[in-house]
Amino acid sequence: MRKAIRCLFVASFVAAAAALGTGAAGAAITAPKLPAxxxxxxxxxxxxxxxxxxxxxxxxxxxxxxxxxxxxxxxxxxxxxxxxxxxxxxxxxxxxxxxxxxxxxxxxxxxxxxxxxxxNGGTTADADMSNHTFTVWINGVARTMPASMGKPGRETPVGTFPVLSRERSVTFDSRTIGIPLSSPEGYLITGEFAERLTWGGVYVHSAPWSVDSQGNANVSHGCINLAPADAEWYYDNVSLGDPVTTHW
Structure with a gap:
C-alpha cells in the first residue's frame, strides 16, 4: 500500500512538471521574448x-x-x-x-x-595633430590638406572613428560641450561641409575663421578644421563609415 501511494505521488509530480513545460526551475530561467x-x-x-x-x-x-x-x-x-x-x-x-x-x-x-x-574601395583619412595635416586616401591616391585640430585643453580625441553622418550645414553651439554663450570661449556658429565623427560632437568641417592657423597650430574646440574648398572636396568624396584616424 505504501509503495502504491509513493508511486502515485511521483506520477503526480511528473505530470505537474510536464504541465509547466520545464518545471519550476526551468520556468525561472526562460529568456523573455525579444521585441521585433x-x-x-x-x-x-x-x-x-x-x-x-x-x-x-x-x-x-x-x-x-x-x-x-x-x-x-x-x-x-x-x-x-x-x-x-x-x-x-x-x-x-x-x-x-x-x-x-x-x-x-x-x-x-x-x-x-x-x-x-x-x-567601398577603402577610403581612409589621417589627421596628424602634430603636423597639422589632414590626408585622405582614395584608391591609394593621397591628398594632404592643412588642418587645425583641438587646442590645449580641448584636444581632439585620439583613435579611429567612422564617419557617422554627412551634413551640408550644421549649427555648432558651445553650450553642448558645457561652455556658456556668455563665456569668452562661447560660440554659436553655422559650419558647412561637415562629417560627424563622434556623438559627443567632434566633426571634420569647413572653418574659414581658422584658415590662418590651419597647417600651423591647433586652435579648435576639438573638431578638425579645414579650408572651405578642402572641406567641400572631402564632403563630396567621403562615405558614411569611412574611417578617420587621429593621432599625434
Whole structure:
C-alpha cells in the first residue's frame, strides 16, 4: 500500500512538471521574448566605408541585452569580429574589430530580419595633430590638406572613428560641450561641409575663421578644421563609415 501511494505521488509530480513545460526551475530561467527588430542600418544595398557600424533598432525596450546581442550576426564570407554598444534601451550598435573587407557584400542577420549592404574601395583619412595635416586616401591616391585640430585643453580625441553622418550645414553651439554663450570661449556658429565623427560632437568641417592657423597650430574646440574648398572636396568624396584616424 505504501509503495502504491509513493508511486502515485511521483506520477503526480511528473505530470505537474510536464504541465509547466520545464518545471519550476526551468520556468525561472526562460529568456523573455525579444521585441521585433524595427530597422537595420546601413540600408539594404547602401555603399558604405570599411569602418561602418551596424545599428539595429528594436520595436520596444530590450530587457535582456545579452540575448539580443546573441541574435545578431554580421558576416562577409564568415562571421566578422566586433563589439556591441547600446545607444539607448532600443538601439544596439555593432562596430567591427577591424576594417571590413573592401568592395564586398556584408550580410546582417538580426532576429528574423536580414539585409545586405556593400563596402567601398577603402577610403581612409589621417589627421596628424602634430603636423597639422589632414590626408585622405582614395584608391591609394593621397591628398594632404592643412588642418587645425583641438587646442590645449580641448584636444581632439585620439583613435579611429567612422564617419557617422554627412551634413551640408550644421549649427555648432558651445553650450553642448558645457561652455556658456556668455563665456569668452562661447560660440554659436553655422559650419558647412561637415562629417560627424563622434556623438559627443567632434566633426571634420569647413572653418574659414581658422584658415590662418590651419597647417600651423591647433586652435579648435576639438573638431578638425579645414579650408572651405578642402572641406567641400572631402564632403563630396567621403562615405558614411569611412574611417578617420587621429593621432599625434
Amino acid at each position: 527588430v524595427q530597422s537595420i542600418s546601413p540600408a539594404p544595398d547602401q555603399v558604405v566605408g570599411i569602418a561602418a557600424p551596424v545599428t539595429v533598432q528594436f520595436a520596444a525596450a530590450v530587457t535582456d541585452r545579452a540575448q539580443a546581442e546573441r541574435t545578431i550576426d554580421v558576416r562577409a564570407e564568415n562571421s566578422l569580429a566586433g563589439h556591441f554598444t547600446w545607444l539607448d534601451d532600443r538601439q544596439l550598435m555593432w562596430q567591427p574589430a577591424n576594417y571590413l573587407p573592401t568592395r564586398s557584400p556584408i550580410t546582417v542577420l538580426a532576429g528574423n530580419r536580414h539585409i545586405k549592404f556593400e563596402t
